[in-house]
Amino acid sequence: MKKLLLTLLIAAGLSAHAAEPFVKGADVGWLPQMEATGYQFYNKQGQQQEALRILKDYGINTIRLRTWVHPSDDKASGHNSKDETVAMALRAQQLGMRVMLNFHYSDSWxxxxxxxxxxxxVGHDFAQLKRDVYDYTLDVMRAMEKAGVKLEWVQVGNETRTGMIYPEGHTDNWPQLAQLINQGYDAIKAVSPSSKVVLHLDRGQDNQWFRTxxxxxxxxxxxxxxxxxSYYPYWLDGRPDYKQSIDALAANMNxxxxxxxxxxxxxxVGGEDSQPQNTYDMLMAVQQKVRxxxxxxxxxxxxxxxxxxxxxxxxxxxxxxxxGRATKAMEAFLDFK
Structure with missing residues (x-):
């Protein structure tokens, strides 16, 4: 039966991965802080409910989390420690969601x-810096493994258009940046060979930059x-409507x-909370282009x-x-089939 299914998939021109659920995800790195400050979330019926359950009811099947090395407890720019992130990943997994972990390799954004x-x-030579990246990555990955969390995807760096861990990992010195990336990659695979490693740039519509x-x-x-x-029409020059850049995003992905x-x-991805219908339309279009x-x-x-x-x-x-409720925009995850 398995062989027949695989044959049918190949005959349809699909990869084996195409059988996996399409990712409909939410990055919720702020959630532990929101809960700690007493913020209350409400479902469609106006009943108070835990945020991850509300998100799941909107079709979210994947949670993305960030981790910082030694974060502060600042409300906007703190939290996301190893322990806090592991606990949140476990909560998401227990709800049947897949998990992506995002290593920023910083104490904050x-x-x-x-x-x-x-x-x-700070002050470490490059050889030690490579060990720092490997050891820290390995430590967090082992903590996830010990908690029973299976990470589907792990990012090495966040929006690394000009590199990471400055100055040594700047794109001005690609040989060093590649070595730092590979330290993260190797540590991830040492603990979880099945986790897919992600490299991530902003301005997803900018094909020339991605190629370079x-x-x-x-x-x-x-x-x-x-x-x-990343795809944020809001942050492009002049804050144009997504319709002006969505085809460029599609062309770049292809x-x-x-x-x-x-x-x-x-x-x-994200759109203006004050324009929920436009954000809904944008999310539907982005999902269609990715599919x-x-x-x-x-x-x-x-x-x-x-x-x-x-x-x-x-x-x-x-x-x-x-x-305290989700806007119309979140319905795009339910409506996209």
Missing amino acids: ADPQQQRKPAAW WFDNAKANGAKYDVIGL DMAARYGKEVMVVE AVPNGKGLGVIYWEPQGARSWSHYELSAWGAD
Whole structure:
């Protein structure tokens, strides 16, 4: 029976991975802090309920979490310690959700504007820095394993357009950046060989930048399994409507899958909470474009902090209203089949 199913899949031009559920995800790194400050979530019926259960009822099947090395307890820029992240991953898994872990390799936010190395690693020479990356990654992975968490995907770095762990891991020095990436990759695979390693850039519609970056990654022997993209029309120049960039996103994903033979996933997306219908439409379009990547190489879409209500976070791209409930935007995960 198994052989027959595989034969049918191959005959249909699909990879074996295409049989896996399409990722409908939520990054909820703020959730432990929100709960600690007493924020209350409400379901469609207006009843108070735990946020992960509400998200699951909206079709979310994957949770993405970030981990910081030695974070503070600051409400906006703290938490996400190893222990807190392991506990949240376990909660998600117990609800039947898959889990993606995102290593920022910093004590706080890492993105194109900031890739600060952890304070405990400052002053280390490059050989020691490589050991730092390997040992820290291995420690967190082992903690996940000990808790019984199976990680489907693990990111090495977050939005690493200009590298990570500055200055040594800047794209100005690709040979060193590739070595740091590979330390993370090797530590992940040492604990969980089945976990897929993701490298992640912002501006998912920018094909030239993605080609330049991943050409360099290939030339320098960086190891990975999946190309992750962020897509935020809101942050593009002039804040244009998604319709002006969605085709460029699709073309870039198709090119990445063909050029490098890798799977692709939109690991971060978001739209204005004040425009829920437009965000709904955007999410439907993004899911359609990812699903359409040839040969089943489009894995899915993850919303960044949909539950991170502006009343708590001051972040304008959540999918949560001032009433503590999900907006219309979240229905896109239910409606996309």
